[in-house]
Amino acid sequence: MKRFCSGLAFVGLCVMIMCAQADMLSTPVVVGIADMCLATNNISVQTTYADAFARAGNTPLVLPAETNRTVVAQMLASVDVLLLCGGVDVDPGRYKTKPSPRLEKVNLRRDAWEFLLLDEAVKRRLPVIGICRGCQLINVYFGGTLWQDLPSERPGDVVHRGNDAFHDIQIVAGSRLAGSLGTDRLKVNTLHHQAVRDLAPGFRAVAFAPDGVVEAIESDTLPVVGVQFHPEKLFVLKGRDEFRVLFADPLGWAKIGRQRTCSR
Numbered sequence: 001m002k003r004f005c006s007g008l009a010f011v012g013l014c015v016m017i018m019c020a021q022a023d024m025l026s027t028p029v030v031v032g033i034a035d036m037c038l039a040t041n042n043i044s045v046q047t048t049y050a051d052a053f054a055r056a057g058n059t060p061l062v063l064p065a066e067t068n069r070t071v072v073a074q075m076l077a078s079v080d081v082l083l084l085c086g087g088v089d090v091d092p093g094r095y096k097t098k099p100s101p102r103l104e105k106v107n108l109r110r111d112a113w114e115f116l117l118l119d120e121a122v123k124r125r126l127p128v129i130g131i132c133r134g135c136q137l138i139n140v141y142f143g144g145t146l147w148q149d150l151p152s153e154r155p156g157d158v159v160h161r162g163n164d165a166f167h168d169i170q171i172v173a174g175s176r177l178a179g180s181l182g183t184d185r186l187k188v189n190t191l192h193h194q195a196v197r198d199l200a201p202g203f204r205a206v207a208f209a210p211d212g213v214v215e216a217i218e219s220d221t222l223p224v225v226g227v228q229f230h231p232e233k234l235f236v237l238k239g240r241d242e243f244r245v246l247f248a249d250p251l252g253w254a255k256i257g258r259q260r261t262c263s264r
Contacts, residue, residue, distance in 0.1 A: 028058045029251060032079030034117055035065040036087050037110035049085055049131075052232035056247035065113040073120050081127045081250045084114055084134030086230065089194055095145045102149035104193070115141055127223040127254035132192055135226030139217060142224075144200030147213075149193050156211035160190045169215045169229070175206035176225055177216050180245055180253045188215070188229035189238075195228060223254035 031053045038044040043064045050060035061079060066072050076082065091106045092099050094115075114134075118141045121128050130138040136146050147153050150160050159165045166187050171178045178184050196214040199205055207216035207227070215228045234240040235247060246253055 029080035030059045030061050030078065031081045031083055031250060032061050032063045032076065033083045034063050034085060034114060036085055037065050037107055037113060040109075045085060048230075048232045048236045049083060051236045052247040053083075053250070055236065056244050058247065058250070063117075065109065067112075067116070069116065069120070072116055073123075076117070076120050076124060076126055079126070081129060081254065082117060082121050084117070084128065084130040084137055084226075086132030086134065086191070088133065089148070090133065090136055090140050090146060092146070092148060095140045097145060097148070100148035100153065102152045102193075111137070121224075122222065125223065127251055128225070129250060129254065130224075130226030131232065132228060132230055133194075135217060135228050136194055136196065138224060138226045139196045139200045139203065142200035142203060142219075144196060144203070145198040147195050147197045150195055150213065151193065154195075154213070156213075158190075158209050158211040158213065160195070160209070160213065161193050162190070165190045167209055169207045169209055171216070172204075172206040175204070175216075176218050176253060176255045177206050177227070179255075180249065181242065182245075183242075186242070188231075189234055190228075191230060192228060223251075225254055 033045050033049050035043050036045050043062060045062050053060045063075050066075070087110065088105045088107050089103055091108055091111050092103065094111055114137050118128065128138065140146060158167050166189055169186055169188050171181070171184045171186070173184050196205065196217060199214070199217065202220050203217045204220060205214045206218050209215055216226065218225045231243040231246050235243040
């Protein structure tokens with residue numbers, strides 16, 4: 001009987017530990033979504049970004065554009081992950097290149113805001129995810145350059161821009177993106193005319209379109225990742241549930257210390 005009771009106590013202890021771990025792993029993270037600066041007097045983000053994280057069980061929080069470093073640091077202290085969204089072209093002056101005749105609209109206020117966010121995020125080693133323009137901005141911030149207009153500067157057979165345009169991507173085995181998605185090949189949407197040209201030092205290109213255009217990047221030393229396609233639209237608008245894991249487990253995608261479960 002004594003051994004039996006001791007066995008029950010041991011099993012009970014194991015169950016308590018497992019439950020505590022499960023509770024910790026299921027705790028939602030707060031995702032700070034950077035203001036897209038679409039208008040001077042408004043705070044704005046596209047709802048699909050917030051919807052993707054919310055549907056996957058996490059907490060989206062929109063961060064208003066600020067110029068005060070102290071305020072920016074305080075905002076980032078309140079989030080677990082920073083998201084830089086899609087949008088207009090990055091100013092080529094940021095990577096010391098003359099504007100192409102095919103350069104489209106830029107937003108200098110937004111460039112400055114997102115550079116300031118990255119300054120503070122790097123100091124904190126805060127996980128950062130970039131989508132489309134966000135991926136491009138990350139590459140520029142860390143010292144890379146961009147194709148300013150793919151059709152004129154890097155023509156090829158793949159259509160990279162269109163509301164109904166899709167193409168396959170090949171994901172590098174062993175990359176964070178491959179580990180999160182559990183595959184090395186996917187069909188993705190494509191809505192861009194700019195893309196990574198010279199990769200930033202300390203980063204790896206980990207996914208490619210059939211024509212060789214970079215579709216994802218990852219830092220070798222920081223929890224910073226980016227994708228050129230729009231997984232939030234595929235998940236929320238197209239019902240592509242294979243992309244849920246990126247929004248359910250953003251910390252796992254960025255590969256910082258703890259791993260989280262993706263079964264939500």
